[in-house]
Amino acid sequence: MKEQDVLPAAVSAAYGYCETVTGAEAKNFAYGIRLLPGDKRRAMSAVYAFSRRVDDIGDGTLAPEEKTRRLNECRELLERVRTKDVAEDDTDPVAVALADTARRFPVPLGALDELIDGVLMDVQGRAYRTWDELADYCRCVAGAIGRLSLGIFGVRPGARDRVHAPEYANTLGLALQLTNILRDVREDAANGRTYLPAEDLDKFGCSAGFGSATLPEGADFPGLVHFEVRRARALFDEGYQLLPMLDRRGGACVSAMAGIYHRLLDRIEQDPDAVLRGRVSLPAHEKAYVAVRGLAGVDAKAAARQRAGGQP
Structure with missing residues (x-):
């Protein structure tokens, strides 16, 4: 994606949401990615926003069973991204941004499954x-x-x-x-x-x-x-x-x-x-x-x- 590319409004809004999450929740990370071109910065924000969601589930106060259920929902989201089953007007902005990132860059989505595996270790008290x-x-x-x-x-x-x-x-x-x-x-x-x-x-x-x-x-x-x-x-x-x-x-x-x-x-x-x-x-x-x-x-x-x- 070139700097001058015009994104569909829904995709642009989804990336905007992810960049807001990144700026608010990851000060060190945000300082680094501001040095990237716009397309790569947006993609990194999408990856971070998904990762933040997974981490927040693991760090939250829900019962272990509920955390596990919600982490499985994150896996389902990843599967939708893999199978290109996320529409631009999907109600989940993280799904929209991550799906667009996966279309534009060769990101190894299996690594996000590994992230979920790691958070499950926390949930299980390993x-x-x-x-x-x-x-x-x-x-x-x-x-x-x-x-x-x-x-x-x-x-x-x-x-x-x-x-x-x-x-x-x-x-x-x-x-x-x-x-x-x-x-x-x-x-x-x-x-x-x-x-x-x-x-x-x-x-x-x-x-x-x-x-x-x-x-x-x-x-x-x-x-x-x-x-x-x-x-x-x-x-x-x-x-x-x-x-x-x-x-x-x-x-x-x-x-x-x-x-x-x-x-x-x-x-x-x-x-x-x-x-x-x-x-x-x-x-x-x-x-x-x-x-x-x-x-x-x-x-x-x-x-x-x-x-x-x-x-x-």
Whole structure:
């Protein structure tokens, strides 16, 4: 879809709804996708709006049985999109926008099924003993979004090692999700959820939980955070190999989103206990600065130098 293409009124309104949802609910995501051309920005908003719907079901207060029923309705919506059974005047704007996106871009809709699978893990109260188990969950809820995004961004013709692009997109999604888990550790614990691997909690004496600012006696919470931060940084380093495969604006978008989370990770590393006091976030001016650096390719170049063993 070209910038000058005129969308049918109903489709334009559907995308407008999705962009409103994205702007209101996903500040970090919205900062990144504003660097994209209009057609890709709208498509990313459609993917986000569907994902937000799925996440809201999982995070809501409904009974598990009702959550499962509503998640199955989301699967039915996906099937309608696959079979091109969504009319432009459908009453669900997310369905209309997602169907138009799927017609215009080679998005792997199966990744959204994986997202639903991941949220069902939350509904079922699944816990994670090892990193490999948690990584499976992260691939569903975040790696899947990375692969969907790649379908919209596209890979530059002739890009070196392009066959591994989905793998790098998936890994970058894991890095973002692990950063989210660290940021939200207290909020999740208050809601009865613990995502960090049980073997890591045991190692640092945090198995008794951290739902409040008071840690169990003998717990090394900073040690736990620094351990997970190192893991997240390794994921970022691998995932950043995606950036040279994208065109300038796609690379800027990914660089901006990843850069915001990378800086968030820096803040968490500097003051691990901050995540027990409240949500750690970046001010708007710093997000804007990261977005400008992403558009200029600065962070991508710095990441490349770091992987090559040079100085940032």
